[in-house]
Amino acid sequence: MPSSVLWLPRDGDVLALYVLDPALWGPAGGPRRSYLLRSLQAMDASTGGHLHLRRGDPVEQVVRAAAEVSAAAVHVAADFGPYGRRRDAAVERALAARDIALVRTGSPYAVSPGRVSKSDGEPYSVYTPFYRAWREHGWRAPAADSGELRWTRAAGAQRLPAEPAPPGLALPPSGEEAAQRRWAAFRDSGLAEYADTRNRPDLDGTSQLSHHLKWGEIHPRTLLADLTTRRGKGVETYRKELAWREFYADVLFRRPDSAREHFRPDFAAMRYDDADDRLAAWREGRTGYPFVDAGMRQLRTEGWMHNRLRMVVASFLVKDLHVGWRHGSRHFLRWLRDGDLASNNHGWQWVAGSGTDAAPYYRVFNPVTQGLRFDPAGEYVRRHVAELRHLPGAAAHEPWEHPDGYAHGYPRRVVDHGVERVEALARYAELREA
Numbered sequence: 001m002p003s004s005v006l007w008l009p010r011d012g013d014v015l016a017l018y019v020l021d022p023a024l025w026g027p028a029g030g031p032r033r034s035y036l037l038r039s040l041q042a043m044d045a046s047t048g049g050h051l052h053l054r055r056g057d058p059v060e061q062v063v064r065a066a067a068e069v070s071a072a073a074v075h076v077a078a079d080f081g082p083y084g085r086r087r088d089a090a091v092e093r094a095l096a097a098r099d100i101a102l103v104r105t106g107s108p109y110a111v112s113p114g115r116v117s118k119s120d121g122e123p124y125s126v127y128t129p130f131y132r133a134w135r136e137h138g139w140r141a142p143a144a145d146s147g148e149l150r151w152t153r154a155a156g157a158q159r160l161p162a163e164p165a166p167p168g169l170a171l172p173p174s175g176e177e178a179a180q181r182r183w184a185a186f187r188d189s190g191l192a193e194y195a196d197t198r199n200r201p202d203l204d205g206t207s208q209l210s211h212h213l214k215w216g217e218i219h220p221r222t223l224l225a226d227l228t229t230r231r232g233k234g235v236e237t238y239r240k241e242l243a244w245r246e247f248y249a250d251v252l253f254r255r256p257d258s259a260r261e262h263f264r265p266d267f268a269a270m271r272y273d274d275a276d277d278r279l280a281a282w283r284e285g286r287t288g289y290p291f292v293d294a295g296m297r298q299l300r301t302e303g304w305m306h307n308r309l310r311m312v313v314a315s316f317l318v319k320d321l322h323v324g325w326r327h328g329s330r331h332f333l334r335w336l337r338d339g340d341l342a343s344n345n346h347g348w349q350w351v352a353g354s355g356t357d358a359a360p361y362y363r364v365f366n367p368v369t370q371g372l373r374f375d376p377a378g379e380y381v382r383r384h385v386a387e388l389r390h391l392p393g394a395a396a397h398e399p400w401e402h403p404d405g406y407a408h409g410y411p412r413r414v415v416d417h418g419v420e421r422v423e424a425l426a427r428y429a430e431l432r433e434a
C-alpha cells in the first residue's frame with residue numbers, strides 16, 4: 001500500500017522502506033499480493049535497487065529502520081482506512097518516543113477524506129451534493145518532481161517473497177511507468193468517448209487505472225490536472241468517476257464501522273439466506289445467467305471486472321440469491337487486483353441498498369436486459385463463457401431461447417429472476433414495515 005512506503009531523510013539521504021505487514025498480507029488474496037510484489041519490483045528498479053523491504057509488525061520495523069539510519073523524520077502518505085489509521089498512530093507514538101517525527105505527506109486522494117463537509121459540519125452521505133462540494137473545495141496541483149534523490153541503504157533488508165499470480169489469472173504491467181503509459185493512451189484516445197463507452201464491457205471503454213490508483217502508482221491529482229486542459233462530456237464524466245472514489249473514502253473515514261456493518265443500521269433486520277450452493281455457483285460463474293457468469297469469470301482470469309458487471313453481479317447475489325453483501329465483498333477483495341476497502345465495500349452496500357444509494361426505490365438489476373443493453377452483440381459474454389461461443393450475436397444472452405443453447409455444457413439457471421425479484425421486494429417491504 002502506498003501508505004507503507006516510507007522515506008527517512010538523514011543528511012539529505014533517503015531510505016526507501018516498504019514494510020510487508022502480515023495483518024494485510026494474509027487476507028489480501030493472491031491477485032493483490034502478486035500485483036503488489038510486481039509493483040514493488042518496479043519501484044525497486046526505479047530507485048536503482050534501493051528499495052528496502054522488511055516483513056513484520058510495522059511499528060517494530062519502521063522504528064528499527066529509522067534508528068539504524070538515524071533518520072530525522074519518516075514520511076508516509078496518510079492512510080484513511082480504519083486499520084491504517086490505527087497502525088500509523090501507533091507508529092507515530094513509537095517514533096515520537098525516540099524524537100523522530102512521522103510526517104504525513106499528502107494522501108492517495110485529491111482531497112483528503114474529512115475535508116469536505118456540509119455547511120453545518122456534517123458529512124455528506126449522498127454522492128451528488130458531495131461532488132459539488134468536492135469540486136468547490138478544489139485541490140492542489142500535483143507535487144513537483146523532487147529531483148534526484150540520494151538513496152541510502154540499511155542493514156537487514158529482506159528479499160521480496162515470490163507470489164506467482166493464481167493459475168489462470170493474467171495481471172497487467174504494474175509500476176509508475178505502466179500507469180503513466182496507460183493514462184496517456186486513455187487520455188489521448190479513450191477520454192473523448194468515455195461518457196458513451198464507459199458502460200460497455202464489450203469495449204475497451206474505461207481507463208483501467210483502478211489498480212494503479214489503488215497501489216499509489218499514479219495520483220488522482222495527476223489525472224485531474226490533465227483534465228483541466230480538456231473539455232467535453234467525457235472529461236466531465238471521468239472527473240465524476242474519480243470523485244466516487246473520493247466520496248467512498250470520505251464515507252468510510254467518517255463511519256469506519258461501515259467497512260463491515262450496514263451503513264444504514266435498519267438493514268440489520270433484512271432477511272438473507274445461508275445459501276452455500278448458490279454462493280458457490282455465483283463465485284464460480286455458473287449461475288446460468290450469461291452476463292453474470294461472464295463477469296464472475298472475468299474476475300477470475302483478469303483480477304478485474306467492468307463496473308457495470310460489478311453492479312449486476314452484486315445485485316444478483318444479494319437480490320436474486322438473497323445472500324448478504326459481506327459474502328460478496330469478501331470474494332471481491334480476494335480476487336480484485338484493485339481491491340479497496342472503501343470503494344469495494346461501499347460499492348457493495350450501494351447495490352445492496354444498505355449504503356449511500358439515494359434512489360427512492362429498491363433497485364433490482366435484471367441480469368438479462370442489462371446484458372442485452374450493455375453487451376448488445378453478446379461479444380463480452382462469448383469472450384468469457386466458452387460454452388456459449390457457438391451462439392451468435394445477442395443469442396449468447398439467452399441460451400434458453402435456442403435449441404442448441406445448452407449443447408456445450410452451459411449450466412441451467414439456478415433461480416428464476418422474475419420470481420426472486422418479487423421475493424427481494426417483499427423482503428424489503430418487510431424491512432420497511434419493521
Ligand SMILES: Cc1cc2nc3c(=O)[nH]c(=O)nc-3n(C[C@H](O)[C@H](O)[C@H](O)COP(=O)(O)OP(=O)(O)OC[C@H]3O[C@@H](n4cnc5c(N)ncnc54)[C@H](O)[C@@H]3O)c2cc1C
Nearest residue numbers: 206207208209210241242244245307310339340343344347
Ligand atoms: C460492487 C462494487 C465493488 C467495487 N469494488 C472496487 C474496488 O475494490 N476497487 C476499486 O477501485 N473500485 C471498485 N469499484 C468501483 C469501480 O467498479 C471500479 O473502480 C472500476 O470498474 C475500475 O475500472 P476503471 O479504472 O477502468 O474505471 P474508470 O471507469 O476508468 O474510472 C476511473 C476511476 O474512477 C474511480 N471509480 C470509477 N467508478 C467508481 C465507483 N463506482 N466507485 C469508486 N471509484 C470509482 C476508480 O478509481 C477508477 O479507476 C466497485 C464497484 C462496485 C459496484
